[in-house]
Amino acid sequence: MTLRGVLTTTVAAVLLTGTVACTASEPASTATSGGPVTARIAELDPVPIGEPPTPALPATVRSFDGSEVTVTDASRIIAVDRYGTLAQTVYALGLGANLVGRSTSASFPAVADVPNVAAGNGSLSVEAVLALRPSVFLTDTTSAAPAVREQLRAAGVNVVYFDPDRTMAGVVPQIQAVADALGVSDAGARLGQRTSDEIAIATAAIPVQNPRPKIAFLYLRSTAITMIAGPGSGADSLITAIGGIDAGTAAGVSEPFTAITSEAMIAAAPDVLLVMSDGLTSVGGVDGLVQVPGIAQTPAGRDRRVVDMADAVLLSFGPNTGRVISALADAVYGSA
Template sequence: MSRFRRPLLFLFLPLVTVLAVAGCSTVDESGSAASTGARTAVIADRDPRPIAQDPVPALPVTVRSFDGVDVTVTDVSRIVTADRSGTLAQTVFALGLGDNLVGRSTASFPASEHLPNVTPGGHGLNAEAILALNPTVVLTDTSIGPLAVQEQLRATGIPVVFVDPTRTLDTVAPGIEAVAAALGVPEQGAALVHRTDEEIAAAAAAIPADRPAPTVAFLYLRGSAIKMLGGPGSGADALIGALGARDAGTVAGLTAEFTPITSEAMIASAPDVILIMTHSLDSVGGPDGLAALPGVEQTPAGKNRSIVDMDDSVLLSFGPDTGKVLAALSDALYPQASG
């Protein structure tokens, strides 16, 4: 059993698409904004933008790994990142050290897709595949495992730095700072945090202020096997709040991060809009398949087919592109305001 917390958030599997916003906006009897039709939110450029070109790391550096171990890093010329959301690879690129990345986990973006995937099954680490890359440092978290593999890598003498696996708006800055510290580029880390904070603030400031706040339900689905409604702490609730909307699971009184979908839970949450990952939507047969789930057709969102989907590897990554994610979601949630 893992010694660390493994949030349900990291059950999510990665990928991304193109912006397609369609539909119109109405106001229901309660005064909430209700946009009709399905649309996809996408950031225009999925590649992280480096904050610096070829920064020179100040090494050696000793950092406290999230598992409580002090780890000394002396060389960052061959970096491997392994986490479910792909946030660590995004951060390495955004810090200007993308050329040093030699291996990554399944979640990827165009600039990293040519690199070896050390989690080819999407979930489990492959020790042999990682060792074959001769890494000088491994950045990872407990969203991926098994832990025995990470400990095996550390036992060979490779510096293995764990970071906090939690992904929310509150962890964006600390996550960037942790990676920057481990790679010996704290100044670039501070600059990247500043730029990311500015982009998040700009996205929030652009949200229409004169519209009733819609109620948005975040659903996580994997076909008929997994059907969950997000609640407080899901990560999506933070995005929904930042978008000037209400999290449906929280409004319905859910207390868990995710609750199995029932007709009662869906109807009680009464969402105007359903927010969902692209693969989740595809796994149930698209908007019509989603409407057939328990209680969905009885909600304003189900009746209007008011659905916003976004690629799995982007929506809850909470990395350096969080401002872009918010801006794309805002465009899809308030299509008339952005049109």
């Protein structure tokens, strides 16, 4: 089966169940049958592994910055990272009620009323963090600079850093690391196993494609910024997980994200474009995307095959990873 064809559809992929629903007025179609396929994958709440666990504290863990941290109280948790992964994990561990602060990227519905500790420019506000009186602050080394850590620690806040890289291999270890820091290691083991099982089920259900589709992840911020993902971006491992070929890596891109010229885009020749929802909006939707130089000359651009995912879903690699793989595969290949 190839990526050619003539049907048009708008697809809403629901992460909670992994199902795909088509609009009532349009026939179902898939990226493998070709034609214009616009798929939007939204963000839903992580599913708690069980009843709220009772943390076994104190818990001493090695923070990703190399320091040893002893957490004595997990009643007031703030979780801040680039993709909302830490807040998702806290919620899925059953400690959602203990989450008192989050970053902008943690945007799933259940935390809509949890205060955002980002400043107006999106950077971390130490004042906002301290105002929430956290007992523990979970973050990564790209979201909170050492100076921020020292300010928080000087104020008596326990700060635990986690690996900022988001990869398939790192999903379960990071879930366990968060659970260990919060004194709920058993819940972490159960959540890690459930997530691993969901990933295995999702990948096993992906149809074999010959040839495999070339999928390009584009980072968009208005028409002024167009970057293609390559090795180490996180998008490359997600594309591989659904049986695709990362178009950026295949085209010789050597960095996680590289500004791309129209000539390079044409040469990459992706069959499907994968973008973040906010980025797609910033260029004026699919109509605006195909006006970006080089896009219209690619197979994906000519046939308007675009999958957009909520920003905090696409590269979060947290407890929803199995559902993300299922939803993305359904969007690219069609619901089973």
